[in-house]
Amino acid sequence: xxxxxxxxxxxxxxxxxxxxxxxxxxxxxxxxxxxxxxxxxxxxxxxxxxxxxxxxxxxxxxxxxxxxxxxxxxxxxxxxxxxxxxxxxxxxxxxxxxxxxxxxxxxxxxxx
Amino acid sequence: xxxxxxxxxxxxxxxxxxxxxxxxxxxxxxxxxxxxxxxxxxxxxxxxxxxxxxxxxxxxxxxxxxxxxxxxxxxxxxxxxxxxxxxxxxxxxxxxxxxxxxxxxxxxxxxxxxxxxxxx
Amino acid sequence: xxxxxxxxxxxxxxxxxxxxxxxxxxxxxxxxxxxxxxxxxxxxxxxxxxxxxxxxxxxxxxxxxxxxxxxxxxxxxxxxxxxxxxxxxxxxxxx
Numbered sequence: 001x002x003x004x005x006x007x008x009x010x011x012x013x014x015x016x017x018x019x020x021x022x023x024x025x026x027x028x029x030x031x032x033x034x035x036x037x038x039x040x041x042x043x044x045x046x047x048x049x050x051x052x053x054x055x056x057x058x059x060x061x062x063x064x065x066x067x068x069x070x071x072x073x074x075x076x077x078x079x080x081x082x083x084x085x086x087x088x089x090x091x092x093x094x095x096x097x098x099x100x101x102x103x104x105x106x107x108x109x110x111x112x
Numbered sequence: 113x114x115x116x117x118x119x120x121x122x123x124x125x126x127x128x129x130x131x132x133x134x135x136x137x138x139x140x141x142x143x144x145x146x147x148x149x150x151x152x153x154x155x156x157x158x159x160x161x162x163x164x165x166x167x168x169x170x171x172x173x174x175x176x177x178x179x180x181x182x183x184x185x186x187x188x189x190x191x192x193x194x195x196x197x198x199x200x201x202x203x204x205x206x207x208x209x210x211x212x213x214x215x216x217x218x219x220x221x222x223x224x225x226x227x228x229x230x231x232x
Numbered sequence: 233x234x235x236x237x238x239x240x241x242x243x244x245x246x247x248x249x250x251x252x253x254x255x256x257x258x259x260x261x262x263x264x265x266x267x268x269x270x271x272x273x274x275x276x277x278x279x280x281x282x283x284x285x286x287x288x289x290x291x292x293x294x295x296x297x298x299x300x301x302x303x304x305x306x307x308x309x310x311x312x313x314x315x316x317x318x319x320x321x322x323x324x325x326x327x
Contacts, residue, residue: 060181061174065144068184075184109137125241127297128266156244159269164299172297200243200272 007033019100019107023057026104034102038093046090046102052076053096054103065108066096117148119226122157127172132160135232136175143185150189150226151182152219153211157232158196161207179209193219233258235321238267242278247327252281260287260321262314263306268294271302289317 005012007030013021018037020026031050035042042050056064056072064072066084074082081087087095096108120139126132135151142149153160165176182190190211197203197213204213214222223229236259242248248270255261261282263270268290273279282288289307291314302308309317318324 056181059177061177062140062181064181064184065140067144067146067186068140068181071184071186072181109140124244125266125269125298127294128239128241156241156266156269159241159272159298162299165297166299167297169293170297176299199275200269201274202272 005033015107017101017107020104023104023106026054030104031102034104038098038102040091040098040102042102043090048077048081049073049087049090049095049099050103053099053105057100057103057105063100063105063108064096066094069096069099115146115148116227117150117225118142119150119152119223119229121152121154121223121229121231122160123155123231125156125159126165126176127167127170131232132157133173133175135230136178138230138232139182139187140178140185143182143187146186149185149187150191150222151187152191152193152223153196154193154219155196158192158200158202158207161192161209161211162202163206163208176208182209189222191219191222233260233322235260235262235317235324237262237264237324237326238270239265239327241266241269242273242276243269248282249278251325251327252278252285255285257286259285260289260317261285262289262291262309262317264291264294264314266294266298268298268300271295271300271306289314 003014003016005014012025015021032042053064070082070084091098100108120135122132122135124131139149139151165174167174192211192213194213194215236251238248238251240247270282283305289309290302292308292310295302
């Protein structure tokens with residue numbers, strides 16, 4: 001089922017869980033709007049993760065599930081940021097789910 | 113309780129069919145749940161790993177880029193059949209990620225160490 | 233004058249071998265979908281018989297999708313040329 005968000009005079013198509021259908025629709029202003037809908041106030045730490053999952057998607061053509069997100073963050077930023085507690089604090093409803101949603105990417109495959 | 117080891121075998125080429133994508137999805141999910149997974153490429157399955165694929169030309173997703181992310185899913189057993197490579201005029205240098213290339217005997221032995229074997 | 237359309241990988245399917253046993257000099261062969269993997273068959277018995285067919289074509293989109301390259305003697309064509317070919321030959325056989 002297709003749904004849409006009205007944003008800045010544009011109609012953005014999303015799936016029923018709120019993930020963008022076309023990641024080319026994404027820009028940072030839209031990310032702020034999506035964050036608001038999730039009740040998240042974007043800090044530098046949030047942006048870092050959102051940009052990270054976008055880069056992950058561009059490189060590997062897949063949205064990272066939580067375990068992979070933690071591991072990949074650890075490889076780039078070290079264990080302080082590459083751990084699930086840190087990410088869970090930023091994205092309380094599930095880091096992989098929420099960060100990929102704000103980044104305009106598909107939901108991680110078979111993410112529970 | 114120790115977890116069971118799962119081997120996932122690719123035997124078909126990419127893009128003509130969807131088995132390759134399905135095998136990869138299963139691998140990522142099993143990896144996400146901390147299962148001990150080995151990924152094997154035999155026969156036409158070795159074409160899955162070829163570099164330089166541009167399946168956008170036939171409106172398919174380029175999931176070959178995802179193989180490079182397997183390390184983040186703790187999947188480090190990647191085995192390719194040497195005979196299958198050779199029959200197709202390929203070497204490790206034609207593949208998009210580093211793998212273990214095994215002769216048929218060694219490959220059979222490697223497979224025997226898994227509890228479950230799923231073939232795509 | 234028959235145009236033979238091949239769609240399966242010759243490493244796991246017999247169509248190419250069966251087709252090569254039946255082509256005449258006027259016939260053409262088009263490699264499409266997984267049949268373009270035939271171009272990786274240098275080690276195979278069917279490779280020389282295949283490349284000695286003078287009207288040997290391979291579909292550009294399928295080659296690019298799979299990361300394969302075509303040797304010089306193979307005519308690389310797009311969909312419009314494929315349509316033209318099917319009109320040029322008397323008959324088309326899909327293997």
